[in-house]
Amino acid sequence: MASSAADAPSTASGPLQFAASRRLGRARDALETWLEAERDQLPLWVPVMLGGGITAWLVLPDSGRWIAALLLLGALALFGVAVGRGGRAGRALTIVAVTAAIGLALIWWRAERVAAPVLAHPTVAAFEARVEAVAPLPARGLVRVRLAPLGNVGMPPHVRANIAEKDVPAGLAPGAVIRLRGWFMPPPEAAVPGAYDFARLAWFDRLGATGRAFAPVTLVSPGTSPGSALRARLSAHIQGEVAGGPGAIAAALATGDRGAIGDSDAEAMRRAGLAHLLSISGLHVTAVVGATMLIVLKLLALSPALALRLRLPLIAAGAGAIAAVGYTWLTGAEVPTIRSCVAALLVLLAIAIGREALTLRLVAAGALIVLVALPESxxxxxxxxxxxxxxxxxxxxxxxxxxxxxxxxxxxxxxxxxxxxxxxxxxxxxxxxxxxxxxxxxxxxxxVYGALANIVAIPLTTFVVMPAEALALVLDAAGLGAPFWWVVDHALRLLLWLAHVVADAPGASAALPAMPDDAFGLMVAGGLWIALWRTRWRRLGAVPLAIGAAWALATPAPDLLVTGDGEHLAIATPKGLALLRERAGDYTRMTLAENSGVTEEPLALADLAEARCSRDLCLADHRAGGRTWRIMATRSDNFVDYDELIRACTNADIVVSARGLPRACRPRWLRLDRQTLARTGGVAISLASGRIVTVRRPGAEQPWRDPPTIAPPRHRRQDARNRSNMRKPPPTRVRSIGSQNSADHRTKTEL
Incomplete structure (x- = not known):
């Protein structure tokens, strides 16, 4: 028995087993050699892995998968400990898994910690509230305030309201108590896939409602906030010295107050790749810190006694740190400014201890601090x-x-x-x-031309505008700042001229429809791989980068975009993007155009020959995927004869409606009415491939998707749509579906 067992082929050591073992050993040695060569770069991946855990929480839909991810990461950490054997690979795997798990748990904890009720439905409400923040928006004729309602008024703990400038009471400042009445709604989620998701931002900001106030707004008690008042006075002083667009830009550079910048100037700066100059960030904080250090160092160096006895660079670095913190406080302590302040403090710390100031380790440290404090950022x-x-x-x-x-x-x-x-x-x-x-x-x-524009814009802003503006503000105390304000005015006029010239140049901006999340993730991963490694293996990052870029560029624009409320429909036609409602607001038009990847002004669907529209309904034929699709959409709340509505639904491939449709309305392919859109949110449809992308994912448990709600007293409810839906008038026959401006002479169908 023993002899036969010893001779069994399954227990004999063959040459293939030895070969496999040798190959595995060589691969392990090669990995260890590579990690040893990259040992100085390994700490740079700590914030990346922390961000990977945060991303996993944002991408995975529900708590079951979050827990499964934590368990998987824990298993990987234990596996790294078990197989490490003193090598870098095992330790690296353990650190990666633990850091990613911390990131996932951190943002989960943060999302639960900031939980606050959200307004249940749009409503008109009247209440008293304490003002928490004031943000003037002169370009729009508004003042935006953040409020904390007082008493049990059925409103969320924090709301945001826009007040017309003419209705702003004197003495409005943080800490004041005001009485107002206004229209409020829950923070809106992304209107269509790929659009700005305000609901997520509002959740982490503990903001439960947003709206506008009606006149009059009454000041119950004044408030005081030295920082806010100083910022407002400084901004007003700058705009008093430099008029128009240059004054608005000058105020933004000094205080971070961008409310006075006109839409045309802001859009030109964005298209020219110069919008970063308007945000108080690294450029501005660096200029303030550098100027402070230079002035302090030169002044102290005038004294030989101080120069011989004290470490003047260390003192100058301390003064720069104080200037960075003070400037951050003055400009409102926005997240980008806080990040820049943290980075500046780390640079000053490196200078103080005699280390190299600008390194990727510094960037990694700054990113780690920000992600720990604000993982949602x-x-x-x-x-x-x-x-x-x-x-x-x-x-x-x-x-x-x-x-x-x-x-x-x-x-x-x-x-x-x-x-x-x-x-x-x-x-x-x-x-x-x-x-x-x-x-x-x-x-x-x-x-597209941002690199060229910044060659002029950055030196102009850093070495001309900001020093001249700082000198002007200092010399204004003695009434001697006028010559420097003249320099600021003309330099900023040159900057705006450059922005408009670049923005109006042919091909100044590249537009792309909403790209898949996976494509963006591949490009980010490839870019990080190239930037953070140093050996030749960094070139492998070009593979995911190229795949992600090709995927994004190959993703076609959707044929149809439907907003989450069903009010707006955009169809991509050969003539351009066509909207169901020609009177859609500027924000809606911009959102639909951007997510369709077009830069031209949208058209009215009713003006196209392939569409037949009345005041209440539209029928449109759209060619895609080798066939013609019939699309029907409602445009009003008027009631339609039941039998005719059902017949029209049967003849359509896709039906879109902001109202609830009867079950008997069964189009040939897809029905998007109020009930369906409440589950899916906004929808993007590619007809050729049949691909449907929704804002809401089935089963998603991120708290802003289905937040706890609070409803105001029922007698204050003023939702006109709800009232009209509850009081159903007798069915009325809708006008003929056909635009009077259409050149199409086909017979007009009636419902």
């Missing part, structure tokens, strides 16, 4: 754009070849200037390439 464009830009700049200039190309060589002034301009241009191009996927993902548009 990872999903916002501000976090992604700012850290992507800084990472791209530092990674580029840390590359040995780039460093050797642009290092000082003792050349003449002309060669040195040319090298610096070339360095600036290369940096701008790399930053534009790094930011383009993020801009296209969030805004569906990216500036």
């Amino acid at each position: 990872l999903a916002g464009p501000s976090f992604q754009l700012s850290f992507a830009a800084v990472t791209a700049i530092i990674a580029l200039h840390e590359h040995p070849k780039v460093r050797s190309w642009f290092s000082a060589r003792g050349d003449g002034a002309a060669r040195r200037l040319g090298r610096e301009l070339l360095s600036l241009l290369l940096t701008g191009l790399v930053v534009e390439i790094a930011l383009a996927p993020i801009a296209l993902y969030h805004f569906h548009r990216s500036g």
Whole structure:
């Protein structure tokens, strides 16, 4: 028995087993060798893995999958401990798994911690509230306030309201108590897939309702907020010295108050790739810190006693830190400014302890601090754009070849200037390439000539506008600031001229329809792989980057976009994007156009030959996927004869309605009425492939999707739509479906 068992082939050691073992050993050794070569880069992946856990919570739909992900990550961590055997690979796997699990748990805890009730339905409400924040918007003639309603008034703990400038009571400031009446609604989710999701932002900001106030707004008791009052006075002073668009830009550069910037100027800055100049971020904080350090250092150096006895750079760094914190407080402590302040403090700390200031480890430390404090900021464009830009700049200039190309060589002034301009241009191009996927993902548009525009705009802003504005503000105390305000005015006029010229140039911006989340994720992963590694294996990042870019570019624009309330329908036609309601608001028109990847002004569906519309209904024929689709949509709340409505539904492929339709309304393919859209949210449809993308995912448990609600007293409910639906008038026959302006002479069908 023993002899036969020993001779069994299954227990004999064959050459293939040895070969496999040797290959596995060589692979393990190669992995260890690579990690040893990249040991200085490994800490950079800690915030990336933390962000990976946060992303998993945002992407996975429900608590069951969140728990499963935590268990899986725990198993991976234990596996890394078990197989590590003192090598870097096992330790790296353990740290990656633990960090990702912390990120997932952190944002889950944060989402539960900020939980607050949301307004149940649109309503008119009257109440007293304490003012928490005031944000003037002069360009729109509004003042936006954040309020905390007082007493048991059936409103969420925090609401936001817009007040017309003419209705703003004197003395309105944080801490004041006001009495108002207005129209309020729950924070809206994304209107269509890929659009801005305000509901998520509002949830983490504990904002339960948003709306507008009616006149009059009464001040019950005044409030005081030194920071806010100083910011408002400073902004008003700047705009008093520099009029018009330049004054609005100057106020934004100094205080972060962008409310006075006109829509045309703001759009030009965005299309020209210069919008980053309007946000108080790294450029502004760096200028303030640098100027403070330079002034303090030069003034203290005038005293030989101080220069010989004290470490003046350390004192200057401390003064710069105080200036950074004070400037952040003055400008409202917005998230981008806080991130920039944290980064500046880390740089100053590195200077103080004698370490290299600008490194990727500094960026990683800043990202880690922000993600721990505000994990939800990872999903916002501000976090992604700012850290992507800084990472791209530092990674580029840390590359040995780039460093050797642009290092000082003792050349003449002309060669040195040319090298610096070339360095600036290369940096701008790399930053534009790094930011383009993020801009296209969030805004569906990216500036093409931004690198060229920034070659002029950044030096102009950093070395002319901001120093002149700072000197003007200081000298205004003695009434001597006028010459510097003249410099600020003309420099900003040049900046706005540059923005408008670049924005109006042919092909100034690239538009792209909403890209798949997976494509964006591949591009982000590929970019991080290229930026954070140093050996030749970094080139592998080009593979997911190229796949994601090709996927995004190959994704066709949807044929139909339907908003979550069913009120608006956009159809992509050969002539352009056509809207069901020609009187749709500017925001709705912009949202539908951006998510369709078009830059032209949308058309009215009723004006097209392939559509027949009345005041109440529209029928449109759309060619896609080798066939013609019949689309029917309601345009009003008028009631339609039941039998005729059912007949029209039967003859349509797709029916869209903001109202609830009877069960007997059965189109040939898809029905999107009020009940269906309440479950799906906004919908994007590609008819050729039959692909349907919805805002809401089935079973999603993110708290802002189905939040706890609070309803105001029933007698205050003023929802006109609910009242009209409850009081059903007798059925009326709808007018003929046909636009009087149409050149189509086909027989008009009546319902």
